[in-house]
Amino acid sequence: MRLFVLASVLCAVAGLAAAEGHLTPAPEGASARIVAPEDGAVLSNPVTIVFGLQGMGVAPAGVEQENTGHHHLLINTELASLDLEAGLPATDEIRHFGGGQTEVTLDLPAGTHSLQLLLGDWQHVPHDPPVVSEVISITVE
Numbered sequence: 001m002r003l004f005v006l007a008s009v010l011c012a013v014a015g016l017a018a019a020e021g022h023l024t025p026a027p028e029g030a031s032a033r034i035v036a037p038e039d040g041a042v043l044s045n046p047v048t049i050v051f052g053l054q055g056m057g058v059a060p061a062g063v064e065q066e067n068t069g070h071h072h073l074l075i076n077t078e079l080a081s082l083d084l085e086a087g088l089p090a091t092d093e094i095r096h097f098g099g100g101q102t103e104v105t106l107d108l109p110a111g112t113h114s115l116q117l118l119l120g121d122w123q124h125v126p127h128d129p130p131v132v133s134e135v136i137s138i139t140v141e
């Protein structure tokens, strides 16, 4: 019973926070960048993508610390198609790096792909304003 009450209270608090649109603020000038590969690169698998972040620090998911977040790699996913005020879903095209990783090596299907980084806070919600990289395009042979 006690657990149930606690869970209800926590849900109510989470609901309130969401309703009021309390997004984690990003410091002015913070930015993410895909360090490698270069825009327009033609590569073969496996592809290593290196994430850069300026003006903020990387922290694992679940760790609430000011001016930090973890990387998300958007593959062939337009920023405009995402709800930037909610936790990001985890899919093949929205990869979470909740361990605080700053690069990934993966196999991509042959063809051209767009890549973009989007930082999320400890709860996987983008910051205000969102910290994103430029979109790059790579071709996998």
Ligand SMILES: [Cu+2]
Binding pocket: 061, 070, 071, 072, 088, 096, 097, 098, 120, 123, 124
């Ligand atoms: Cu995440």
